[in-house]
Amino acid sequence: LKRLKGSCRWSGTRLQQTCHSLQRNFLALRMNEYEYIYMKKRRDFGRYCNFDGVDAKILGQVDRQPQCGDMYVEQTIINAVFHNIPTMSEHSVNTARVKTNSRVMNHVEGGWPKEVDYTEAQDTLKYRKRLEKDPTYLSAVRQLTKQTMMCLEQNTTIDLFEIYFQDEEPDHLPENLTMKSVALFKDPSDESRSVTKIGWHPEGPTKFVASYSNLKFQRMSEDMPMASFIWEVEERNVPTTELRASSPLICCQYNHKNPDLLIGGSYSGLVNYYDLRKGPSPATKSSVEVGHYDPVYDVVWLQSKTGTECASVSSDGRLLFWDVRKMTEVMDECTLNDGNKDNPKTLGGVSLEWMQEAGPTKFLVGSEHGIILSCTKRPKKQVEIGTWFGSEDRGGYGRHFGPVYSVKRNPFHVKFFLTVGDWCGKMWMEELKGPMLQTPYYPSFISAASWSPTRAGVFFLCRQDGRLDTWDYFYRMNEVALTQQVSDRALTSLSVQAQGRLAAVGDAGGVITLLNLCDGLVDPAPNEKNLIGVMFDRETKREKNLEQIKKQAGGAKKDEKDTGPAGGMVIDEEKYHEREKAFFSELGMSGDDLGTSLSGVKAAKS
16 A cells, blocks of 8 residues: 555545555455355254263363451351231221210201391282292293203103012022121129120110120139120110129020010029119019029010019029019929930030910020030929920930020021030931031031021021031032131120121120121022921921831831741742852852751751
């Protein structure tokens, strides 16, 4: 380039362009020397590399440097645990009741001008007539009638109040059943007591009475409070009334005619009669000489003209009838026994059921031995025990393995009743001595039960693991419809309000949980009562057929036993020996003394 630049006499710009062009061509020639095109077939793509073994050789070496060890710093080990679960907390608060006061407000007629006295009919009539003649009033009416005419014409075209599918009955559709905890009512006493019984106020879901006691043997301390309480649903912090007693109450119920009267059974065996108009102390109580000498587990008010008769049952084995006007003596008495005429055994009663619809003379008593007794009280006659449900000695079967803590009749089909006394619930019928239906066995003991007062096929079971199970036989009979964790303590009592919306559940810690049931557990399905009745009748008929088959099978076995050797049964001797030899030959046995003899049996020669 220097030589070209020195020998050529070109202009500076042209010479510079030529030099740049030569430089680019020179660089392009140098790059072409290193260009190489790799060519590979498509099928060779993705193959693994083939490595060959070669001898080891040293590529580099780092000499030892002792001064580097002084610069080494040990790392501090830190253990840390991390998680991405958000931290949450749950709190429950019982708010204080809001105090309300009634105020008086005076409403007067307004909208009139100042010059019009609205108390004078003539003045208001003149003002209306003058206003109706105003042109603006007439134009406003015409404008409003145009809008209303459209609505009126639509109403004449379409029946807005027509009820669709009125005559058709929809099938029972399962829904998501729920129950919600509304409030908690805690025992104000310092010592832990169980809620043994709950009774609702007869006039509505406003109040309920709760009995508190400790039924564990020799677990009751000397300083344990004896009082039970009446709670108001809207006031959750403090009980409205305290029921005082000399011994803890195990059961207490309202009078159906007069809600100011209550009857309660105590741990000492006394029956207390309360009149809230006279105060929280018992108005009168039974005497020790004629009363129970064991804890009174259940009491019921009876239907009478005066509304003062009641009955109580105790573990001393007696069913006593009282008139609260004279508690010093017993009206009638029934000793609960197993029905053995030679050596009768007393059965302690722990639950009592009476219902006016089932018959004013019929009583069901659950015993400590798992047997249910049906008692009949007729006028001017001694109380009799008619049936022992579940007793093997009296022709029954299927008794409970523990005390029958609850006996409840179905409010729609009173011949059928529900009992709990071990790890399952059983359903009985008055004409059968054994259970008609039975729930599966639970892992925990069942302590209380109750039917729904509004639905014929729904009942509730309380478990000692703190759960409340809801069964809906109208929907399905093989599994639980809803299980609700009510408390961490064992559930001890249950009572459903007469309207079916609220249920009060008591536990072993003295806490009563008020549950609000969903519409699916309250509103009956179409024709539910009749369908449940048909189902009960079907199961009753099935049990009767099974009993008849058992009796026939037992009679056939008895006849076969009677026609044995003593009855002269005839056996073909040759066929007998042939079958016996064939049997022993199959077993590989031989001999003359094998088998049995035909002594005592008539042999027939063929």
